Amino acid sequence: MLRMIVLSIFTLVVVLSSVWSVLALWFQLPWPTPARIAVAGCWILLALASLWLAWSGRHWSGAGTYVLMFAVLMLWWGRLEPSHQRQWADDLAHITTGTVEGDQVTLEHVRNFTWRSRDDYDELWETRSYDLSRLRSVDLITSEWGMPGIAHVLVSFGFDTGEFITFTVEIRRERNESFSAIGGFFKQFELAVLATDENDAVRVRTNVREEQAHIYRVSMPESAMRDLFMAYVNEANQLASEARFYHTVTANCTIIVYNMMRRIVDGLPLDHRLLLSARLPSYVKDVGGLQDSPLEELKERGRFSERARNIDQAEEFSEVIRRGVPGWEGKL
Structure with missing residues (x-):
């Protein structure tokens, strides 16, 4: 026996x-x-x-x-090591880096592509500067592409100048390479942190990839907003100096953000919704990070894919996607 x-x-x-x-x-x-x-x-x-x-x-x-x-x-x-020396896809050719002098943050390699289709776009990488003393808002954006329970997570920062900058944690694809959730367990991709214009990273998901996106105004003190912004800058700088592998579970667009927030907010619990990223707003709501309205209302009023696709050329993308969103009434 x-x-x-x-x-x-x-x-x-x-x-x-x-x-x-x-x-x-x-x-x-x-x-x-x-x-x-x-x-x-x-x-x-x-x-x-x-x-x-x-x-x-x-x-x-x-x-x-x-x-x-x-x-x-x-x-x-x-002995398999991550590397920055590969033939990267155009939209992942760079990792954003930042330098800080007092309240002034200068970001290098801010992506601001104009997308007409997945394969037709104008490339533009910019240097931008932001005054953190004028930082006023943080928005959580989720974008679902068809995998049940999973969404890509972006975080957008708004300033009283009317500017918005969106940070996104991405797999760093090589040319002619596509995402594989299984491959993400096996060192297939490196990680990248990018700062982008909302007209780039957000619009491409709704208008080109036809994903279903939602935006939620996050409730947090301005000091915590600043800390989170700097956490993104520091994470990006670290990745730019030392390559790191993406991992489908332990190093993805949700867990990276959770790890940054855990250094800012004490006692953030681990939760299965960190893995089922489409349910991340429910988690953020439960820890007191969203507006004081029922989650279903926040989700419904934050659904902006159709608004983004129907935008008039004379309208501002960032304003249109926030229309009617709880926390943004009368502030645009």
Whole structure:
């Protein structure tokens, strides 16, 4: 009975770790598809051979073979390092950086593309300066693209000059590369923090990618707004100086923001809604970060995709998406 239990546990370990190993090889080997299929097939055959040895009475041979295989794989895995030296997609060619002198923050590589389609756009990277003493608002923007329970999260800062700047945490795609939630578990992407004009990062999601977006006015003291703005700048500077891998669960657009806020607000709880990012507004509401209205009302009045798509050329994008949003009445 003990032998059967041990062999069953060993079999389960081999199966689960082999699934992980095959996916790691698939997403990381820089070879054509047939070669990756061949390597994955070899791994599966060797894993099956290890199980056969173990179940046929040669326990140490079977276990030793698989442990050696996995040790070699982990040695290779540990040597995979993030890099800034890749052929990046145009919209991720740079990471925003910032310098601070008193209340003045100067941001380099602020993205301000004009998007006509996913592949048709005008590139523009700008240097912009902001006076943090004039920072007056923070908005949480969520944009859903069709994956149940998941949304991209952006944070937009508003100044009493009428300017808005939006920070977004992105996977840093290479040319001809597309997002993969599974690949995000296997070091497929680096991270990027970008400051962008709202006409860029927000409009492209509603008007080009046809995503469903909502905006929520965040309730927080101006000192905390400033701290969050600087947290984004510091995070961006760190990423610009040292590349870091994106991770679908532990280093994504929601968790990065949560980690920044946890350094500003004591006692922020961990919650499953940090993983189900489309439900992030519910979490923010529960910790006292949204306007004092029912969440469903905030969501309905904050839905702005149609307004963004129907905007008149004479209208200001930032004003239109905030019309009727709780907390913005009479302030635009």
